Amino acid sequence: MNIIETANYEEMSRKAADYLVKLVSAKKDAVLGLATGSTPHGLYSEMVEDHKMNGTSYEQIRTVNLDEYIGLPSTDPNSYHTFMRKRLFDWIDIKSENTHIPNGQAGSLEKECLRYEQMIENLGGIDLQVLGIGHNGHIGFNEPGTSFNSSTHVVELAESTKKANSRFFASLDEVPTQAITMGIKTIMKSKEILLLVSGSSKAETLQKLIHGPFTEDFPASILQRHPNVTIIADQDALSLLRINK
Numbered sequence: 001m002n003i004i005e006t007a008n009y010e011e012m013s014r015k016a017a018d019y020l021v022k023l024v025s026a027k028k029d030a031v032l033g034l035a036t037g038s039t040p041h042g043l044y045s046e047m048v049e050d051h052k053m054n055g056t057s058y059e060q061i062r063t064v065n066l067d068e069y070i071g072l073p074s075t076d077p078n079s080y081h082t083f084m085r086k087r088l089f090d091w092i093d094i095k096s097e098n099t100h101i102p103n104g105q106a107g108s109l110e111k112e113c114l115r116y117e118q119m120i121e122n123l124g125g126i127d128l129q130v131l132g133i134g135h136n137g138h139i140g141f142n143e144p145g146t147s148f149n150s151s152t153h154v155v156e157l158a159e160s161t162k163k164a165n166s167r168f169f170a171s172l173d174e175v176p177t178q179a180i181t182m183g184i185k186t187i188m189k190s191k192e193i194l195l196l197v198s199g200s201s202k203a204e205t206l207q208k209l210i211h212g213p214f215t216e217d218f219p220a221s222i223l224q225r226h227p228n229v230t231i232i233a234d235q236d237a238l239s240l241l242r243i244n245k
């Protein structure tokens with residue numbers, strides 16, 4: 001794993017944006033795997049800023065998102081569809097037909113999972129997958145105990161995840177209990193992974209990811225086995241690790 005330490009959240013976001021912009025400029029039709037949560041907010045703002053200032057084009061870029069809540073209409077302010085539009089897609093020249101997010105309102109969720117997995121394959125796979133991480137080591141919405149062999153599937157959200165994400169909703173009761181997420185195997189098929197981690201509350205999680213046991217009880221430990229992972233993390237997140245600068 002390649003670890004890049006930054007002074008703070010802002011620098012992490014800038015470095016991550018530089019990373020993505022470099023890829024997008026080199027491969028005009030790249031397939032980007034995108035993430036939600038608070039961690040990539042700064043990354044998306046920086047990409048929008050770069051698009052405005054430097055004209056980086058996303059005209060032929062395709063995107064696939066990790067996950068979506070089940071039961072929220074795509075127009076709901078808390079859906080990941082809305083998140084992506086508001087934070088990124090509305091501000092760059094990407095074509096909406098090239099952006100893909102699981103449909104959490106599909107009539108048959110089982111068929112939707114199969115469709116999503118096949119769609120990623122039809123695009124030729126993911127060139128670079130951006131990831132955040134949950135405190136319990138979840139990636140996408142793959143909670144502890146998820147099979148490392150999983151493809152896109154429906155999950156029951158862990159109580160701790162619902163609590164953590166309730167900050168975006170009016171109350172805990174409004175947080176959906178289920179989601180569709182790319183599986184661990186789906187994520188691992190990405191040619192490259194860029195993991196962003198910020199803040200002291202994630203220090204223990206990051207320490208476990210790097211030095212902890214390889215176990216389905218800690219989904220992110222799978223990244224120890226991916227051949228091309230870059231972690232951009234701030235000092236606070238790296239505070240329990242000693243790395244050579």
Ligand SMILES: N[C@@H]1[C@@H](O)[C@H](O)[C@@H](COP(=O)(O)O)O[C@@H]1O
Nearest residue numbers: 036037038039132133134140141
């Ligand atoms: N499904 C998302 C994950 O993709 C994200 O990594 C995680 C951490 O979120 P945050 O970045 O807000 O800490 O939250 C959600 O559960």
